[in-house]
Amino acid sequence: MEEEKNTEQIQDQLQEQIQEPAQESVVESVEEKPKEPVIVQIGGKNYEIVQNHKEGWNPEVFRDRYSEVLERYDYIIGDWGYSQLRLKGFYRDNHPKATKDSTIASMVDYINEYCNFGCAYFVLQKSKDQPQAKAKSGS
Structure with a gap:
């Protein structure tokens, strides 16, 4: 039973790590868009x-x-x-x-x-x- 909990925790952590870089790349692409000319x-x-x-x-x-x-x-x-x-x-x-x-x-x-x-x-x-x-x- 405890092995299943550890496995689930590890899978959750991996899923979070996989999702974080995807969110960062979205933020970077938004920042690259041209803004109003100053x-x-x-x-x-x-x-x-x-x-x-x-x-x-x-x-x-x-x-x-x-x-x-x-x-x-x-x-x-x-x-x-x-x-x-x-x-x-x-x-x-x-x-x-x-x-x-x-x-x-x-x-x-x-x-x-x-x-x-x-x-x-x-x-x-x-x-x-x-x-x-x-x-x-x-x-």
Whole structure:
């Protein structure tokens, strides 16, 4: 009789272990679905967060670190190392001023070679829809 109880307990435990990974994969697939685009406005420009790896996006720190020099770029990469945010600009692939290392196609190389292994980072893309300039009154 006791052997049957032990067998049942073991079967119950195995069944629970089998079901747990299935639940985790469902949660992961829900998190991978694209969310509403997040638009950030800074320096009179609109940017969209296109990637937020390991929740690297922090709007307060970004605003503190942002420099007008970054306005010329089509993409801004922010990566974290030693609790500090570092920002770097990249051009779109067919930009006339772009070099091989300054295009967004080289972003993966940049992250692998210059960022801390496994660091949190985010990618902002300059939005095509920029805010309208306010008309100056003629008074």
